[in-house]
Amino acid sequence: MSEKMHNYLALEEVMLALDARGGDDEYLADLVRDVMDTIWFRLEDADRAVLDARASLLDAPPLFEPTTPTPTQALVDAAVRARQIAWKGEKP
DSSP: OOHHHHHHHHHHHHHHHHHHHOTTHHHHHHHHHHHHHHHHTTSOHHHHHHHHHHTTOTTOOOSOOOOOOOOOHHHHHHHHHHHHHHHHTOOO
């Protein structure tokens, strides 16, 4: 598994956990989604195909259960910084 794919899946787990908590954590989930978008467009075509294929597996069990606690301020800061980099067109 590529490092980018690993990072994408790790962020996905955090995002799902935040979505499951609801409330104010949904805002944090949106920040994580923004970072995931940045990584998505940098993934290899094969990695994106694997992720896309998951949607077609109707009865497949999830890859993981969302168990990650609410992210620390450092993760939120990293998400905001990554989004700022993406807006400027810089590479992380």
